[in-house]
């Protein structure tokens with residue numbers, strides 16, 4: 001006699017094992033023979049095997065159910081008990097083995113029965129997130145950076161298994177009989193509704209610590225500041241997320257650790273601005289330099305480099321330094337550096353500069369002294385440009 005979650009009482013069991021109808025699970029009729037059951041089991045077990053569906057919790061759960069169902073229906077005595085009493089009696093009687101043992105017994109050693117990826121017991125650690133600021137040089141080189149991370153690590157004293165070393169150890173959880181799930185029954189308008197949930201007493205672990213670890217008080221882990229190595233892929237840019245496997249919180253009771261997700265942010269650079277695979281910089285020059293041409297030193301990712309400003313360069317034009325940008329992320333090739341030229345108009349002029357500039361204006365027919373009306377100016381500009389074009393278009397005899 002024992003209590004159900006909703007307070008109802010029933011004979012013969014502690015909370016019922018969470019179990020679906022094994023005939024339904026294996027998709028076989030009630031009178032199916034052993035051969036049919038086995039054939040269906042083989043088909044379904046292969047389809048939902050965790051190795052074929054890595055990281056898919058639903059498949060894993062389904063795989064468990066398939067194996068449990070087969071454990072009942074492949075055993076004559078258990079099947080008969082199930083048929084007579086329903087799932088509770090059959091499923092709790094004698095089935096305590098590893099589900100992968102069932103799989104291996106059917107498929108033999110040839111097919112990997114046990115999943116290779118880490119332990120299946122325990123509570124997995126949580127994933128963590130962190131931001132990492134990266135300089136252009138670091139992203140370009142694909143450096144390995146060390147970042148500080150605060151995370152939960154396994155308690156040194158109990159090695160993460162929550163029990164005091166040398167203590168009384170652990171006992172099967174009485175609430176769920178070590179199964180980790182409980183089944184609750186409730187009356188509703190539609191009749192009896194049965195739900196299953198993770199055992200509240202043991203959080204699904206199926207075990208109870210008799211003497212909790214005196215250091216972590218049975219938590220199994222504690223927050224600790226540490227470092228993580230982050231290997232940047234060459235060309236990584238802001239907004240990307242990197243996954244560092246197993247660098248998240250430690251698991252409990254042998255559960256696997258979570259992962260660390262690192263969100264990349266580009267640090268601002270005093271000289272160069274990133275634009276995808278390209279980097280940009282601005283070059284401010286005087287208008288005489290733009291007109292006459294000159295050479296300038298600009299910063300690049302490889303250090304200062306001399307670029308040529310060709311005579312007659314317009315403000316707003318761009319000089320492209322091919323291959324001087326960032327490596328393309330996970331691709332071949334490299335972006336460019338783009339030097340944006342800004343021609344600056346002088347704000348203050350010496351007497352002599354004013355004189356020379358006036359002479360220049362006179363030479364190129366830019367009116368300075370006259371007060372032009374706006375209409376005159378537009379007309380003048382239009383006329384000049386037209387005249388200029390005509391001159392250019394006229395073939396020289």
Ligand SMILES: [Zn+2]
Nearest residue numbers: 173176199202
């Ligand atoms: Zn429990």
Ligand SMILES: [Zn+2]
Nearest residue numbers: 155158213216
């Ligand atoms: Zn501990």
